Amino acid sequence: MALNIxxxxxxxxxxxxxxxxxRPWIIGFSGGKDSTMLLQLVWIALKKIPAELRTRHIYVVCNDTLVENPKIAQFVHRTLDRLQIASAQQSMPITVHETTPSLEETFWVNLLGKGYPAPNNMFRWCTERLKINPTTEFIKSKISETGEVIILLGTRSAESSNRARSIKRYEVKGERLRKHILPNAYVFALIKDVLTDEVWTYLLQVDPPWGGTNRDLVTLYRNANGGDCPLVIDDTTPSCGNSRFGCWVCTVVNKDKSMEALIDNGEEWMEPLSEFRDMLQEERNNRDWREKRRRNSDITGEDVWGPYYPEKRAYMLKVLLGAQREIQRTEPDLVLINYQELVAIQVTWHRDSIFKYSVAEIYNEVYGTELNKTDFSDNTIFEKEILQEACHDDTAFGLINELLEIQKSRFIMVNNYGLQSDIENHLEYHIKHKQQDVH
Incomplete structure (x- = not known):
C-alpha cells in the first residue's frame, strides 16, 4: 500500500x-468514507498504546439534521451503536455523541411552521441551523469544561479546491495542528493529504476495529453514487456537494443524484421522498405560494417574496404526512416528522396568528385517526370552558382564546422574546379584518 499507515x-x-x-479530542464522524478512515486510524493507533496511558478522552460526534437520507441514517445509527458497544468492551476512552438542531430550528418547524421558503444558494438558511449550531454548541461546552479542545476532521485537500484553501489558510507552519475559527480550538487534519483511491484501498483492506467490515459502506456508496457530506462545524466547510449523502429535502441542488441512484438500485420505497423534494424544488419560486410581505417585517409589496402562505404550509404538511404514511407500509419505524415538531408547528402557527388550520385535523385526515386539537398543543394553562362562560359573545371569546394561544406558544417554545409584539400584531390583524367584515 502506497499510503504510509x-x-x-x-x-x-x-x-x-x-x-x-x-485537552480532549473531538472526532467529527459523518459515517462517510473519510471520517470512517479517520476514526479507524485513531482507534487502531490508540489500541497499540498500553491501556493505562489511554487517559485522554475522545468524543466521537455525529450530527443528525433529522432530515438525513433515511438509508444513510439507518447505516450511520447502526455504526454508532457498534462504536459505543465496542468502545466499552475494548476499554477505549471513546464515547459517542449525536447532535441535533433545537426544536425551534428544525427543518420542518422552519419550513412548515414559519413558512421559510425551501433553501437555495441565495438563502441557505438550513446549514447554520441544522448543522453548524448543534455541533458548535457541543464543542463550546467541552471548551468550557477543559479550556481547549483538539478537533479531528476527515477533511482532505483532494476533495475540492475550496477545502484545500481552507486547510491552508488556518495551517500553522511547522505545527501538526491548525487553528480553528472557534477560540481555544485546534484542528488535527490527519488525512488531509490522502488521495481518494488511497481511502478506498485502506477501507477495503482494513476492517473497522468496532466489528464487521466496510463492505456495507462500499455498497452504499456504489448504490447511491454519492460523495461525502462532512461534519460541518463552520462556514468554511462546504455543506455538501452536487453528488453527496445528505439531507433528503435538499433543494440547493437541482437533482438529488444519491437518492435517485438508491431508488434505481432497488430502494423504491424512497420514491415518495423524491416526489416531495421535487415539489419543494418546483414550487420554491412559485409566486402564488409566497406572501407579499417579509416575515417579522413591515416590508410589503408585489415584488416582495415572503414566507409561504398558511394554506400552502398546511398543504405541504398534508403531503409530507401522506408520504410518511405510505413509506411506513414497508418501513414501519421510519418517521419523517416527529411528534415534537408537529406540536411546534401548531404552536408557531398560533404565534403567527394562523388559527384556520389545525395540525390535528390534517393528521386525522391523512391517518384516519380521531386526535383532538389539544393533542398538538398545551391546554393546561387556561380552562377554555371557564373562559367561554366569562365572555358575553363568541367574538370576544375567540379573540381572547387566540391571544392565550399566542402566549402559550412562547411558553411551550421556551421563548418569551417578542411576546408583546406578537400580541399587538394579532390585535391589529383582528381589528383590520373586523373592519373589512363591517364594510
Whole structure:
C-alpha cells in the first residue's frame, strides 16, 4: 500500500501521548468514507498504546439534521451503536455523541411552521441551523469544561479546491495542528493529504476495529453514487456537494443524484421522498405560494417574496404526512416528522396568528385517526370552558382564546422574546379584518 499507515499512526500516538495538556479530542464522524478512515486510524493507533496511558478522552460526534437520507441514517445509527458497544468492551476512552438542531430550528418547524421558503444558494438558511449550531454548541461546552479542545476532521485537500484553501489558510507552519475559527480550538487534519483511491484501498483492506467490515459502506456508496457530506462545524466547510449523502429535502441542488441512484438500485420505497423534494424544488419560486410581505417585517409589496402562505404550509404538511404514511407500509419505524415538531408547528402557527388550520385535523385526515386539537398543543394553562362562560359573545371569546394561544406558544417554545409584539400584531390583524367584515 502506497499510503504510509505506520507514519499516520505514529503521528496520532505522538500527538496523543506528548500533548501535555488535558485537552480532549473531538472526532467529527459523518459515517462517510473519510471520517470512517479517520476514526479507524485513531482507534487502531490508540489500541497499540498500553491501556493505562489511554487517559485522554475522545468524543466521537455525529450530527443528525433529522432530515438525513433515511438509508444513510439507518447505516450511520447502526455504526454508532457498534462504536459505543465496542468502545466499552475494548476499554477505549471513546464515547459517542449525536447532535441535533433545537426544536425551534428544525427543518420542518422552519419550513412548515414559519413558512421559510425551501433553501437555495441565495438563502441557505438550513446549514447554520441544522448543522453548524448543534455541533458548535457541543464543542463550546467541552471548551468550557477543559479550556481547549483538539478537533479531528476527515477533511482532505483532494476533495475540492475550496477545502484545500481552507486547510491552508488556518495551517500553522511547522505545527501538526491548525487553528480553528472557534477560540481555544485546534484542528488535527490527519488525512488531509490522502488521495481518494488511497481511502478506498485502506477501507477495503482494513476492517473497522468496532466489528464487521466496510463492505456495507462500499455498497452504499456504489448504490447511491454519492460523495461525502462532512461534519460541518463552520462556514468554511462546504455543506455538501452536487453528488453527496445528505439531507433528503435538499433543494440547493437541482437533482438529488444519491437518492435517485438508491431508488434505481432497488430502494423504491424512497420514491415518495423524491416526489416531495421535487415539489419543494418546483414550487420554491412559485409566486402564488409566497406572501407579499417579509416575515417579522413591515416590508410589503408585489415584488416582495415572503414566507409561504398558511394554506400552502398546511398543504405541504398534508403531503409530507401522506408520504410518511405510505413509506411506513414497508418501513414501519421510519418517521419523517416527529411528534415534537408537529406540536411546534401548531404552536408557531398560533404565534403567527394562523388559527384556520389545525395540525390535528390534517393528521386525522391523512391517518384516519380521531386526535383532538389539544393533542398538538398545551391546554393546561387556561380552562377554555371557564373562559367561554366569562365572555358575553363568541367574538370576544375567540379573540381572547387566540391571544392565550399566542402566549402559550412562547411558553411551550421556551421563548418569551417578542411576546408583546406578537400580541399587538394579532390585535391589529383582528381589528383590520373586523373592519373589512363591517364594510
Amino acid at each position: 505506520r507514519y499516520l499512526e505514529s503521528e496520532i500516538q505522538d500527538q496523543y501521548l506528548n500533548d501535555h495538556s488535558d
